[in-house]
């Protein structure tokens with residue numbers, strides 16, 4: 001079961017500049033939130049703040065509904081943005097996943113440890129390459145292992161930083177489906193950073209759109225609106241509807257992909273939950 005996240009008045013100042021200012025939002029237990037926005041907007045910094053890895057200049061982060069009774073469980077599992085693995089690395093996929101276990105560097109594993117590794121590999125559909133060397137696996141296969149490693153301590157929240165970058169469209173879709181299934185079947189709260197709005201629009205319950213100094217949280221229909229994006233970017237952004245898809249003008253929105261897949265008949269002007 002997932003934990004909720006409540007952020008109130010969060011301020012983060014790094015390298016002489018404000019990255020997040022007066023940032024407040026609530027994420028419900030079991031929710032899947034896609035985080036999107038241009039390079040340098042503060043997406044990774046937000047994940048690191050949730051992990052307690054960056055200094056906070058003000059505000060609070062709490063995790064209501066946390067249940068940490070299960071032995072060996074953790075609150076947050078994290079798969080960071082980029083991890084280079086040399087193709088000659090002589091490490092079995094199974095062993096790589098097991099490095100996410102607590103006390104992994106003691107010389108033995110318990111039966112429960114082994115079951116946790118096997119379950120994490122099962123839910124990420126990576127059991128079939130458990131015995132292969134990680135360096136010989138494809139990018140999509142490695143991403144499944146990174147997620148499995150983040151899951152091996154049964155977290156209540158899963159933070160994934162651009163897990164689909166550098167994957168071909170088919171592998172992106174497969175990986176997003178795996179994350180969706182983890183969220184649906186295990187009830188884990190998921191925050192996934194991506195530059196691919198297609199995937200986020202398809203699977204996330206809500207989108208958190210961050211630009212430098214501004215943000216909006218809401219459903220796809222609430223956030224992917226010309227007036228909302230124009231306000232976030234501080235310059236005109238067009239949102240066009242073509243059949244079941246929405247096309248966003250990239251003229252001012254750096255890193256925003258041209259084509260955004262959304263639902264049929266998006267509701268108009270519903271901004272009740274949007275924080276600006």
Ligand SMILES: Nc1ncnc2c1ncn2[C@@H]1O[C@H](COP(=O)(O)OP(=O)(O)OP(=O)(O)O)[C@@H](O)[C@H]1O
Pocket residue numbers: 014015016019037038039040041042043044045046
């Ligand atoms: N430890 C740090 N010290 C100083 N500045 C930092 C630090 N960490 C991040 N920053 C700066 O904070 C800003 C936000 O960085 P962050 O990595 O959160 O952006 P992002 O939205 O994840 O970008 P991208 O999409 O490129 O990954 C950037 O300008 C970055 O240079």
